[in-house]
Amino acid sequence: MTPARDEYDVAVIGAGPAGLAAAALTAKAGLSTLLLDENQGPGGQVWRAITTTPVQDKTLLGKDYWAGKELVEDLRKSGAEILQGATVWSLDRNLEIGISVGGGACLIKAKRVIIATGALERPFPIPGWTLPGVMTAGAAQTVLKSSGLLPEGRTVIAGQGPLLWLLSAQILRMGGKIDLVLDTTDKRNYRRALPHAAAFITSPYFLKGLAMMREVRRKTRVVSGVTSLVASGEGHVESLSFEAKGKKTTVPVDVLLLHQGVVPNVNLAMSAGVKHHWDDIQLCWAPELDGKAETSVPGVHIAGDGAGIGGALAAVARGRVVARAAIDALKPDAGASLPSAADLKTAVAKAEKGRLFLDLLFRPTKQFRIPSDDTIVCRCEEVTAQDIRDSVAVGATGPNQLKAYRRAGMGPCQGRLCGLTVTELMAEARSKTPEEIGYYRLRAPVKPIMLSELARLPKTDEATKAVVR
């Protein structure tokens, strides 16, 4: 399977909430639309395996999950071309997109590109986080949705954020066992978040969230105010120690699920040259966007969590705003039958209501973002926090110089699991702001592809002359 054409009006990258909504709208408006997605089926992470999940009892994964089905059906009727199992490895300023599908690479062009690559879980670099048996809560939720897998053995879920509670509730509903939930939310966050509680209380998330937390507390043990997490074991995680209320506890563990919120997946956008800034509330990089979610690279838009974390409902609403912008730019006549741009923006505002409260409440504390000593920061190249501090001491000023000293960020994940930590750690070590420290300069391929795939791409005489001498 390869794209049917070389050129499209709109290419949408990512088939999660934002991508599904955007592609359906542009295709319905008559724009040739290609939706590219790396997974085997649509849905992104939130609606992972929505068309194939073995968990068919609708009460188990919940209403918010099954809401995705309608969007997928909508998309399938829209006439958009959908390419699953397609990895986008390159996007440049000329809106040329490098795609790898089925072991072959190709290049296509689009008049508008909508990046809807969503979020990934924030790095949670505690001592022992690389041990087998430690994985993200999102990972456990992915196998739960897509394969109906439940953790086996003594299971601890640690961290903070809505997903922590949602996953706990889902596992418990499905008959799984969770031995302990460790809530690392900083008590002081409640005070900071409180002034913004009014907006949250009237948002759809409030009652759902409250019910879910009650459900989890009823079924399993929850410890709040947890600090100083340390996972240990020989070749596999065996125990977890933590502190709460001034007391240190060590528990045996077979599966440790970590989560401290999600952050925008910026790799593709940054590699295309999209300007980003440091968001000091969400503690991550966010793209600079105009009112139409267009980036600093003309023709490239970002929708969904990639534009700053807003959640699934906001992603859908943002996807439609961006789609509308693309339609207005390419086929203004088609816009008449669509919801107005103003209405779409109102929908975004409604969906984003209460977000600031969540951001402040679940803002992870420094100890879980900036590790000490020999805790691994870069999982691929196995670079520790101390290695990075040592490099700063001999002159590394930022992430790009750090590569020269320690290879951090040079492995296959290309900084996705260490980038934020590196920026914040170097900022702390140098008494600078993350904005001043900056981020890895990212380059294509943003996901590894085979050398033979690159070798089959089109070559010009000029390109040959630049190499063969």
Place this chain on the structure above:
Amino acid sequence: MSREYDVAVVGGGLLGSAIAWGLGRIGQRVCVLDEGDIAKRASRANFALVWVQSKGLGMPAYTRWTVHGARSWPRLAAELQEQTGLDVCLQQNGGFHITLSDQELEGRAEIFRKLRAQPGGVDYKIEILDHAQMKQMLPHIGPEVTGASFCPLDGHVNSLRTFRALHTGLARFGVEYRPEHAVSNIVYENGAFRLTTAQGDIAAGKIVLAAGNANQVLAPMVGLEAPMGPTRGQVIVTERTQPFLPHPVSTIRQTDEGTVMIGDSKEDLLDDTVTNKGITSVMADRAERMFPLLGRLNVVRSWSGIRVMPKDGFPIYEQSETCPGAFVACCHSGVTLAANHAYEIAPMIAAGALDETRLGAFTVKRFEKSEAKSSGYY
């Protein structure tokens, strides 16, 4: 803020670091002024070859200088390891330049005929090997390989670790490395230099301009010149794989970590934030034809970098006549010549004079006479 240094080295890449390390080694008070995290960093984008073959066509002194540099590398590697504990993984067991057509192979032979015919060069061993001869040394070559030139002096090094070792060594020698100190102006007064940076002025008795292509701008501030002709090159890097390539090839090398680097394109465009996918494709295709098994490896990164390249391809080492104590050093091969910069150039700078008999050919005055023909690199 104003501080006194014997020497201020402008540029913290491999060239500036090697000179500063050499100066620190002999007890000079030195500071290195460098840019910040984002800059055109040729010495971080480089290909890490310690390379002799085919260098110096048009300037026999460059051949001699290169051979000397390659032969001095083991000393530098050993001394860095002793000082910092870091193994820079120098490997000098000979390198190949592989050809994919008879025409390319004949072109190589022609270069060596011309090099040998040059008076004043150094005679070192170069072999032109055919496919069968090569196969014994590089068993994984593909059927399209027509042959190669092989030079036993060639090798490679882990250039990032060299960089780290030099910087670690600088700190041990008490050399002050000052990043985020881009130099915007230099004034010569009362026999000393004042360098302006955004973080304040720096005062030094001597200065070394080792700022790569930026030397073009800095050199005229102290009565010097540095005519540069930078080009852009691209590099492809694969994931780590088990050792399969026992010798470096001019365009393909396997690092000690296991990654495979593929490089060597040349363009006049100077935007190092983008890569040309057509060029990437030609490079990947040639690499795969040279070693078909590379085809399955995953590429984890590619980048482009701007070569530091004096206009005629040969190094420039010069002291200012109007501002004595100001030196300029520019060259493409900061890796190959690192030992020369540490052990030869640094002591000359400390002593206040470049050795005319050894470095006379590298004077910038050569550009006044004629546009020397480039052969430059590889």
Place this chain on the structure above:
Amino acid sequence: MFKRIEEDRRKPVEITVEGQRVTAREGDTVAAALLASGLDVRRRTAVSGAPRLPYCMMGVCFDCLVTIDGVGNRQGCLVPVREGMKIEIQKGRREIGR
């Protein structure tokens, strides 16, 4: 590390892991099938040889790298299982040509 829910009605898919037969289900990714297999499926890193298991299951962490049908370093969390697939656990750097 993981067990399957009983209500899973998906079609079984037979694969081999290091020569042992494993029954996965249609729609499983290779990484999910390995986590549910009950076997020791820890890979070893290419840098230090440290043991690892999948971490993110969404294609970003590269800790699920595995040899599938003779091709090394594939992201197990992105590749769906197919009948007869041969999985080998990767120990350190991949071999050239695999």
